[in-house]
Structures are given as C-alpha cells and as structure tokens.
Amino acid sequence: MVDSIRVALLGAGTVGSQTARLIVEQADELERRVGARVELAGVAVLDPSQISDPWIDRALLTDQTLELTERDDVDIVVELIGGLEPARTFVLSALNHGASVVTANKALLAKHGPELYEAARKNGVDIYFEAAVGGAIPIVRPLRESMTGDRITRIMGIVNGTTNYILDEMTTKGLDFATVLKDAQAKGFAEADPTADIGGFDAAAKAAIMATLAFHRDVRMDDVHVEGIEHVTDSDIAAARAMNRVIKLLAVVEQDSENGAISAGVYPVMLPADHQLAKVSGSFNAVFVEGEASDDLMFYGRGAGGAPTASAVAGDIVTVARHRVAGTTGPDIPLYSQAPMADxxxxxxxxxxxxxxxxxxxxxxxxxxxxxxxxxxxxxxxxxxxxxxxxxxxxxxxxxxxxxxxxxxxxxxxxxxxxxxxxxxxxxxxxxxx
Amino acid sequence: MVDSIRVALLGAGTVGSQTARLIVEQADELERRVGARVELAGVAVLDPSQISDPWIDRALLTDQTLELTERDDVDIVVELIGGLEPARTFVLSALNHGASVVTANKALLAKHGPELYEAARKNGVDIYFEAAVGGAIPIVRPLRESMTGDRITRIMGIVNGTTNYILDEMTTKGLDFATVLKDAQAKGFAEADPTADIGGFDAAAKAAIMATLAFHRDVRMDDVHVEGIEHVTDSDIAAARAMNRVIKLLAVVEQDSENGAISAGVYPVMLPADHQLAKVSGSFNAVFVEGEASDDLMFYGRGAGGAPTASAVAGDIVTVARHRVAGTTGPDIPLYSQAPMADxxxxxxxxxxxxxxxxxxxxxxxxxxxxxxxxxxxxxxxxxxxxxxxxxxxxxxxxxxxxxxxxxxxxxxxxxxxxxxxxxxxxxxxxxxx
Known part of the structure; x- marks a missing residue:
C-alpha cells in the first residue's frame, strides 16, 4: 500500500512554478484521483534565494540537483530545466535511480529520446512528456495510445507559438519581420535569443517527437528538414494576402503509403485563408492528425505559457503516480520500424x-x-x-x-x-x- | 510471457466489421506495438449467415454470445451491439469472467457506467470506451488521463453528427426540418427511428459520460437536461441567420466555481457565425474543454462512421492488450465527488x-x-x-x-x-x- 507519491521538481520557472501550484493547491483532489498523497519532495533551482512562490515550501528548495534525483524517497522527477545538458544527466540519473520522469523538454527528447525511453524501460519506470509538444494540448497521449490501432498517414501542425504570433502580427498589422520580432521580445512572447523559435528548430524538435510516436521509428532532430521564418518578408505576406492566403510555419510529418518512407519537415507554407490552420492565431497551437481509419482529427489549444503547460505536466504526474501506486508502468514506446527517411x-x-x-x-x-x-x-x-x-x-x-x-x-x-x-x-x- | 491476446467481437455491423479489419489487416504492426499477437477469438452476431466480410474468418462466427464472453481463452471482449440489454448482460459476463472490455456503447455507460466501472475494478480488468464519445476523436482518454492534474470547468461540444447534419442542411439549403430528416434517413445519415438523435438523447448520454470523467462524480443520463432539435423550425434558422448566428445542438457540462454544483444539458443554441463550433459541419464532432490551468482546448474529428469509430475501438484494444501483456490495468475511474447536481x-x-x-x-x-x-x-x-x-x-x-x-x-x-x-x-x- 503506497501512502504517498513524492515528486521532485527540477526548475521553478513559469512552468515549474505553476506545476508546483497545481500539486499543492489540488493536493486533496489529486490524492483521491491517484489513491495516494502527491507531495513535493524537493525543488531544485540554480538560486533558491530567488524563489518566492507562496506555494513552494522554502525548506524544499535546493541547488543540489543530483542529490535530489538520486534520493531513494523520490518517486517522480519532473524535469523543467530545458536544453540538452545538464537536463540529460539529471533525467538519466533519475531513471537509473528508479524514479519515473515527467519532462517538457522537446530539445532533449528530439536529440536523445530513444535512449531515454530505453533507459526508462530497462529500469521499469515511466517517462512521460505530454507538455513537450503543443503545451496544454493532449497530443502525445493520443499518438502514444489512442491512435495505436490505426495507421497514421500524416501530421501537420502549428506547434510554435512565437512564430505564429510573429506571422500573425505581420499579417494583421502589415509590419515587417524585424519590427514585430523586437516588439514580441519586449512583450516576452519571444526569447532574447529567438533562434530556436524563428529558425524553426523548436518546431522541428516537436516534429521529430511526433514522427517517432506516429511511425514507431527513431526520428531525431537531424532527420527533420528545417526552414524558419527569418526570411519571410512583409512583401511575402502582402502577396499571400492578395492571393487570399495566409503564411503559417508548419511542422509536417508523413509516411508515404507506397514506399513507407517517412518525411519530417518544418517550413513556412501559404494556406488558403479559410483553412482551419489559417485561423489559429497568436500563441495558440493546432495539430491535424490524419489516420487511415480515423480520417482527420484536430487538436487545438494553448501551445505555451506557465499554467497551460503545467496542466499537461500535472496530468502526466497523475498518470505516472497512478502507475506507481499500482506497481506498474505505462506502455513503452516501441520503435520497431526500419522505414527509410525520405530525402x-x-x-x-x-x-x-x-x-x-x-x-x-x-x-x-x-x-x-x-x-x-x-x-x-x-x-x-x-x-x-x-x-x-x-x-x-x-x-x-x-x-x-x-x-x-x-x-x-x-x-x-x-x-x-x-x-x-x-x-x-x-x-x-x-x-x-x- | 504472453504470446497472444485473444479478442472476442460482439457485433459485426459497420463499426464491428471495420474493427475486425483493423485487427486482421494490421496483425503484424499491432503485434509489434503490443508485444503479443492480437487475434480474433470469435465474432458473435445474430445471424452468422449474413456476414461476408473477407477479413472475418467464417469459422469464428457464432450466435451464442454468452458462450464467447464466458470463454477462458478470451482476453478482451469488444461490445459493439449497442443499447442496454442484452449488451449489459454480455459486458458483465465478460468482466466477471476476467476479460477486459472495450465498448462504444454510450447508452449503456450513461445508464449503468459506474456499476460497470466498479465490476471492472473488482475483477482486476479494464473497461475502455474511447469510441463512446466523439467517434474517432480522442476525448475520453484526455479527460480520463491527460487533464487529471487540472480542474475542468466546462465542456461544450457538438457530439451528435445526425443532428449537426440536419441543422446544417436546414441552414445551407433553407429546407424545413421534416424534409431534411426524410432526406437524411434516405441517405443513411439518420436512423429509421431517429428519436435518440433528434431528441438529444444520444448527445445526453455522451454528456453524462463526459461529466462523470471530468468531475469525478456519478452523472447519469437522468441527470442531463435534454432538449432536442425537433422543434427547431426553418423560421428559427432564418432568424438566426439574420442575426449572423448559427443554430447548433450542444452538449454542455460544467461545474460552478463557487458552489461546486454540476450541470449537464443538451439543447439547441444560437452561436455567433464566427464561433469555432459554428463552423463544425456535417457529421463532424467537436468538443471544447476548458480547464483552470489549461485554458481552452478543442478536439475535432469524425463523430461517427464505421472506420473512424473503429479507429478509436482499435486504439482501446491495443491499450488494453498492452495492459494484459504487462499483467496490469489502466487507471480506474475514481468517482469520489459528492457535488450536487444543479437544477x-x-x-x-x-x-x-x-x-x-x-x-x-x-x-x-x-x-x-x-x-x-x-x-x-x-x-x-x-x-x-x-x-x-x-x-x-x-x-x-x-x-x-x-x-x-x-x-x-x-x-x-x-x-x-x-x-x-x-x-x-x-x-x-x-x-x-x-
């Protein structure tokens, strides 16, 4: 009989802080959903003195991350640091010490996902990552579970809110790229170093993850053809408008029904103005999934932001916690396909x-x-x-x-x-x- | 080590036939996803001589349904008969004999769901029902798992394709209700006895299921306030159009943030013509979910039809099969809430x-x-x-x-x-x- 599930949080930025809030504020609710108390066991941050969230007990703060991931009494490590290192080291430490992992780290998964999935499998623990693609939108679980009785043929989505916001502003206000980017940075909608977003690399990481889940093949960041929006000009936007089209940065992954080749790409596309994806504005994300039997499905919601992303993280925590209580894990991620990548x-x-x-x-x-x-x-x-x-x-x-x-x-x-x-x-x- | 997962299919209509096809045609793929062979163990139908699908081995056909649900070598019983009885007897027989159940039967779940969930829990088996709401759309699993770390405040959706098609035809062609209904029946888009659809009862069953999952409370068909579309006239449609509105039959379930009271209703609503739900046409379904942290999410896809619904059924079969291979089950459905139903x-x-x-x-x-x-x-x-x-x-x-x-x-x-x-x-x- 498990009395409590102890959660270690790595990172307490906007998503981490909101995740802590959901765990603490909903403690009674979550206990009844999980069948055991879900508690914070520790919160690792670079500088504990900077953290003042009222729902984070200051006694839980530490800057010794590895001590936390190695602790025997931690059931779930929630990695919200982002980036490749030291995130990868922390995640592997957690998995190898018998903790399940929940992460929102698309860059890490797009680069090292299959090794991490295998480490989880080998250690008999879970790795869940709903928040890594599409923020609050449940898309990972549908791909990993709901659609596994069908053959997915194509996924096409707007999965980066920053570029969607910038293209939107250029379209609706007729401004040029540099002006809009500067404004987006000032408003906090774009990073100081916006390369990952505007270069299409963030979307490419998500494309790699979706392709891996949909096609049961090891697809990495390097397999994704990437074009960003940095060369999209106000003249392109004006031309699109004149043709009754809208420019969107899309992630597209598909499997050729004849030769089985898988392609994965991120690029700006002109869509008809009445296309459903054309109407996805601002920081919202939307993902189309086409299955052989299911036909078209669309998933839509907030692709970023502290609380929305934390909603997905907290859902994973509950799922993994239930598995710990039941002494089991969720399905692993079978990567059996040897399909070639298309050029x-x-x-x-x-x-x-x-x-x-x-x-x-x-x-x-x-x-x-x-x-x-x-x-x-x-x-x-x-x-x-x-x-x-x-x-x-x-x-x-x-x-x-x-x-x-x-x-x-x-x-x-x-x-x-x-x-x-x-x-x-x-x-x-x-x-x-x- | 489990070599095979044996599936008994109850019903071989449009959804049953397509489910059989997905299992048989994708046998090699599903084996690699599940880690064991997924095989048909039997197909129960009223009259085996009527079944001629090329993917259903005639030797598997039987009209002795209870013999099938009681067999020791059946791992999963897939109930696609619909209606309350004998479906309820068959599902209980399967659960009590140790088989997991996958069902698309919303009427059964809206009437007897909590007893069936409890029977599954008691017997240590699964009951999964993604296809019972929204056809191909993954909405049950997101409510049951993805959003369990958040507080759902409202769900609002178009969950009945027949009424959506009828209202659509009335709107776009200016025809009256009786004419459109007759045409829909001739085309197979409406049943000979259309009461369940046009009276709003099918949507009400789905509303009850969604409310149960979202609010962790036993909500039944009888708790849902139901108004159908049978009284919607072409004059109402014309008035809506004149006001730049569209009439849709919505299922709406919500929990009052102040007193916690839960309301569940199905009724025709006038929506602004530019509302996202206003644009959901024909037999498509769409469901909005609002969470405290997630903000708005939307799920969209085919709400009915043989292959789309079978896609959801097959996804459940794979999920449940993986659980059988791992010797476990998915999360049960915790119904701990004592929140009152609103008047x-x-x-x-x-x-x-x-x-x-x-x-x-x-x-x-x-x-x-x-x-x-x-x-x-x-x-x-x-x-x-x-x-x-x-x-x-x-x-x-x-x-x-x-x-x-x-x-x-x-x-x-x-x-x-x-x-x-x-x-x-x-x-x-x-x-x-x-």
Whole structure:
C-alpha cells in the first residue's frame, strides 16, 4: 500500500512554478484521483534565494540537483530545466535511480529520446512528456495510445507559438519581420535569443517527437528538414494576402503509403485563408492528425505559457503516480520500424515564386521556358503593374505539384538569367481544404 | 510471457466489421506495438449467415454470445451491439469472467457506467470506451488521463453528427426540418427511428459520460437536461441567420466555481457565425474543454462512421492488450465527488424569443412590461416589417443573462396575453467568442 507519491521538481520557472501550484493547491483532489498523497519532495533551482512562490515550501528548495534525483524517497522527477545538458544527466540519473520522469523538454527528447525511453524501460519506470509538444494540448497521449490501432498517414501542425504570433502580427498589422520580432521580445512572447523559435528548430524538435510516436521509428532532430521564418518578408505576406492566403510555419510529418518512407519537415507554407490552420492565431497551437481509419482529427489549444503547460505536466504526474501506486508502468514506446527517411529534396508541393522581371517583351516567354525546361507546370501567373526603381515588375508564379529539388533548380536558372529576372522568394503552397 | 491476446467481437455491423479489419489487416504492426499477437477469438452476431466480410474468418462466427464472453481463452471482449440489454448482460459476463472490455456503447455507460466501472475494478480488468464519445476523436482518454492534474470547468461540444447534419442542411439549403430528416434517413445519415438523435438523447448520454470523467462524480443520463432539435423550425434558422448566428445542438457540462454544483444539458443554441463550433459541419464532432490551468482546448474529428469509430475501438484494444501483456490495468475511474447536481431551471443564459405580436400601438410597451415584471433585461429587440395573415408581426427579443425558470415564466405571461402576443420559439444564445 503506497501512502504517498513524492515528486521532485527540477526548475521553478513559469512552468515549474505553476506545476508546483497545481500539486499543492489540488493536493486533496489529486490524492483521491491517484489513491495516494502527491507531495513535493524537493525543488531544485540554480538560486533558491530567488524563489518566492507562496506555494513552494522554502525548506524544499535546493541547488543540489543530483542529490535530489538520486534520493531513494523520490518517486517522480519532473524535469523543467530545458536544453540538452545538464537536463540529460539529471533525467538519466533519475531513471537509473528508479524514479519515473515527467519532462517538457522537446530539445532533449528530439536529440536523445530513444535512449531515454530505453533507459526508462530497462529500469521499469515511466517517462512521460505530454507538455513537450503543443503545451496544454493532449497530443502525445493520443499518438502514444489512442491512435495505436490505426495507421497514421500524416501530421501537420502549428506547434510554435512565437512564430505564429510573429506571422500573425505581420499579417494583421502589415509590419515587417524585424519590427514585430523586437516588439514580441519586449512583450516576452519571444526569447532574447529567438533562434530556436524563428529558425524553426523548436518546431522541428516537436516534429521529430511526433514522427517517432506516429511511425514507431527513431526520428531525431537531424532527420527533420528545417526552414524558419527569418526570411519571410512583409512583401511575402502582402502577396499571400492578395492571393487570399495566409503564411503559417508548419511542422509536417508523413509516411508515404507506397514506399513507407517517412518525411519530417518544418517550413513556412501559404494556406488558403479559410483553412482551419489559417485561423489559429497568436500563441495558440493546432495539430491535424490524419489516420487511415480515423480520417482527420484536430487538436487545438494553448501551445505555451506557465499554467497551460503545467496542466499537461500535472496530468502526466497523475498518470505516472497512478502507475506507481499500482506497481506498474505505462506502455513503452516501441520503435520497431526500419522505414527509410525520405530525402527532403524529393518532397512534393505546389510552390509560389515571387520574381522580379525586367519590363520588356519576351521576358514572360523566357521565364516560362525555364519552367518548361524543368518540367514545372505553371498553375497561375500574375504580373503586378507597379514598377520598382529599376523599372522591374513583380511576377507571381504558382506551380502545380513539383519536388523541392526541381523547384530549387528552376529558381537557380531563373536567377542566372540576371539581365531579365531575379528570385525574391520561394514558398510552399498547400491548397487542400480542411 | 504472453504470446497472444485473444479478442472476442460482439457485433459485426459497420463499426464491428471495420474493427475486425483493423485487427486482421494490421496483425503484424499491432503485434509489434503490443508485444503479443492480437487475434480474433470469435465474432458473435445474430445471424452468422449474413456476414461476408473477407477479413472475418467464417469459422469464428457464432450466435451464442454468452458462450464467447464466458470463454477462458478470451482476453478482451469488444461490445459493439449497442443499447442496454442484452449488451449489459454480455459486458458483465465478460468482466466477471476476467476479460477486459472495450465498448462504444454510450447508452449503456450513461445508464449503468459506474456499476460497470466498479465490476471492472473488482475483477482486476479494464473497461475502455474511447469510441463512446466523439467517434474517432480522442476525448475520453484526455479527460480520463491527460487533464487529471487540472480542474475542468466546462465542456461544450457538438457530439451528435445526425443532428449537426440536419441543422446544417436546414441552414445551407433553407429546407424545413421534416424534409431534411426524410432526406437524411434516405441517405443513411439518420436512423429509421431517429428519436435518440433528434431528441438529444444520444448527445445526453455522451454528456453524462463526459461529466462523470471530468468531475469525478456519478452523472447519469437522468441527470442531463435534454432538449432536442425537433422543434427547431426553418423560421428559427432564418432568424438566426439574420442575426449572423448559427443554430447548433450542444452538449454542455460544467461545474460552478463557487458552489461546486454540476450541470449537464443538451439543447439547441444560437452561436455567433464566427464561433469555432459554428463552423463544425456535417457529421463532424467537436468538443471544447476548458480547464483552470489549461485554458481552452478543442478536439475535432469524425463523430461517427464505421472506420473512424473503429479507429478509436482499435486504439482501446491495443491499450488494453498492452495492459494484459504487462499483467496490469489502466487507471480506474475514481468517482469520489459528492457535488450536487444543479437544477436545470437555475441555468443562466441569454435567450432569443421569437414572438408574434398584434400590430397595434402599445403592444411593445405591454410586452416590455411583462419582461420588466420578471426582471428580464432586454438586450436587443427587432420588429419585422412583414405581416402574417392575421396582421401580426414577428418580434425578436434577445435578453441579457437570465435563468431558464424566469425565461419560461416570462414566456408564459407573454403567451397569456393572447389578444396581443404569442410565443413562436425560445432559444439559448451563447455570445462568448471562442
């Protein structure tokens, strides 16, 4: 008979603090849900003197993290430090000392996940990480359990709130990227070093985790093709708007139904303005999951923030605590698939290219010929009336479906023809309605 | 070491047939996910000679259901018969003989759920029912596990595809209820006896299940206040459209943050046309969940249909099979809350009333006085220019928030004033943006 489940918290930032609050404020409720008292056993932080949350007993604070992860009386270690090291060392220490782990650390899982899952399995403990993807949104558990009787074909989502906020602001206020980023940083919606977010790396980590769960294959950060939003200009946004489209940074993972190859990518995409993902605004996240039998599912909610993320962490704590009380663990993460990773250059999509072309007779014919030479079929073409200072016009070309490799080669040839044309931007266009 | 998990299927209709297909066609995949072979042990149907699905081995067919549920070599009984009896007898037989149960039977769970959960707990087996609410949408597992570290405040959803389809057709095609119902029946989107759907009872069963999981209290079908769509007229639809609103049948369960009282209801509601639920069309379902920490979450997908529902059933089979292999069970469903059920008459909402009023001086004053006498504050009032054959005009009144009791009393007084006015319809209006 287990009387209490003792939880060690690593990190007491916005998520850690809210997690502590949920555990302490809901102690009676959680006890009845779990069948044992859920208590904080310790809270490890860099500087205990900086912590003043009323729900964190100061006697529990320590800066000796490894002492906490090694303690025999700790059942669950909740890692909310983020980053690769020392988080990885702490998580492994916890698992190897017989504690289950709850973590929100997508970077760690996207880099070392399979080793950590194996360490948990070997030690007969749990590792749960609902908060690592989509903040408050239950997406990990549905992929890990609810959909395991089906064949997932594709997952497509907005999984980074910072970039979604920035693109949103650029779209609704007509501001340029640098201005919006600066404002987002001032408001705390973007980090001082925003590279992980705007470079697409945070979304890529989440893509790797989702692909691993969906396709039962070891997919890492390095397997994900990443393009961020740093090159998205206000002119791209204006062009999208003129075409009744919206630009979103999407994480897309899919498995080819014919050859089984898995692809995982993060890139800005132009979506029809009435697409469900086009309407996901600000810091909200949304994930579409397509299954062979389930058809389309969508999960939507707050992708970040202290309390929302803590909601997911606390749900994992309750789940893992119940397992400890029952003397069991949840399902492990079976990674049996040997499916190949697709080459990102083979990925197919429609594209929109913004070109700058000289205003002379024959330039359209020349550009069209370059596209034709590469076998790229043009779906729509539009030349803007306005001239720039050099007397050039913008030319917008939307293609039919073509591989990434071919569109890059085509764009290179267009860029070569310097006397007549240059490439302003290339962006994927998804037209399938949702 | 468990070599195989043997599954008995009760019922081989559209969902049963697709469940069998997923098990048989994905046998190798499921074996690697579960760690043991998942096999059909038997398929009980009323008339085995009627079954011709290529993936169901004819040797497995039987019409002796209890022989199947009592067999020692059956690990999981999948109940897809529906209805109260004999489904309840079969499920209890399975649980009492040591088999875990997977069911999609919302009517059974809304009526006898807590007894069945207790029977499962007592016998040390699982009862899983993801498909009972929202078809393919993972909503049961998120409520049962993901959100158990948070306090759920409200759930609001479109959980019946038939009524959503009918209201959709009435809205987009301007047809009346009877015409659309007949067409839906011809197309197989509505049952020959459509009472359970259009009367709101199917949605009410789902509301009871969601309330039970969310609030940890025994909430049954009889606790749910039910209004169907059978009285929704094309005039109501037209009035909604004129106000830029859409009529949806919603299941709403909530817990009062002050007195803890739980309310559960199903009723047609006018939503702003740009509300996320307003855009859920046809047979799709969508469920909003509001948590204290998580904030708004939305789950969206196919609420019915053979393959989508089978996706949820198969996910439960895998989950339960993994538990059998590990010699454990999932969390039980703790129903510790003694919170009172709120009286539906105390439920507050804005309302829209459509009245028919005589075209004479003073009628507006008289109607306004009745509302004022009941303390009902009018937010908007609109008199239509057109006269009917009796020379009466339609008067649309939208109120501020008021209890159901008071609006009914007010409407009764309006109806009493027969010489001047009568009540055409009363409907809730939700204005809060999502």
């Amino acid at each position: 990102a250059a083979d990925g197919e999509s429609s594209y929109m290219l913004r070109l700058s072309v000289a205003d002379n007779v024959g330039v359209l014919a020349k550009v069209s010929e370059i596209f034709a030479n590469h076998g790229v079929s043009i779906r729509a073409l539009q030349q803007l009336p306005d001239e720039d200072e050099q007397g050039n016009h913008e030319l917008w070309i939307t293609t039919h479906s073509v591989t990434d490799r071919v569109i890059r080669e085509t764009a290179e040839d267009v860029a070569q023809a310097k006397d007549t044309s240059s490439v302003l931007s290339i962006m994927r266009v998804f037209e399938d309605a949702q | 539906a008459a105390d439920g507050e909402s804005s309302y829209m009333l459509r009245l028919s009023v005589a075209d004479n001086v003073g009628v507006l004053a008289k109607v306004s006085e009745i509302f004022a006498n009941h303390g009902v504050s009018i937010r908007a009032l609109q008199q239509l220019p057109d006269e009917d054959e009796q020379g009466n005009h339609e008067l649309w009144i939208t109120t501020h928030s008021v209890t159901d009791r008071v609006i009914r009393e007010t409407a009764e007084d309006v109806a009493q004033a027969k010489d001047t006015s009568s009540v055409l319809s009363i409907m809730r209006v939700f204005e809060d943006a999502q």
